[in-house]
Amino acid sequence: MIDLLILALVLLIVLAIIANHIRVIPEYQRLVILRLGRVRRIAGPGLVVLVPLIDKGIVVDLREQ
Numbered sequence: 422m423i424d425l426l427i428l429a430l431v432l433l434i435v436l437a438i439i440a441n442h443i444r445v446i447p448e449y450q451r452l453v454i455l456r457l458g459r460v461r462r463i464a465g466p467g468l469v470v471l472v473p474l475i476d477k478g479i480v481v482d483l484r485e486q
Contacts, residue, residue, distance in 0.1 A: 442471040444478060453479045 452464040
């Protein structure tokens with residue numbers, strides 16, 4: 422019984438990490454993707470999936486102030 426609870430907790434944590442690394446970018450924004458501190462690419466509008474614990478996404482707004 423305890424093994425099942427531990428397995429459910431681990432799966433819940435893994436799903437939470439994966440869900441935090443899926444981004445939807447609007448038309449007026451871009452996402453600069455950094456992999457281990459270096460610029461990997463600039464993602465345009467749409468669905469972007471980042472590699473958990475390796476990639477970092479920085480949102481850049483293209484609208485004029």
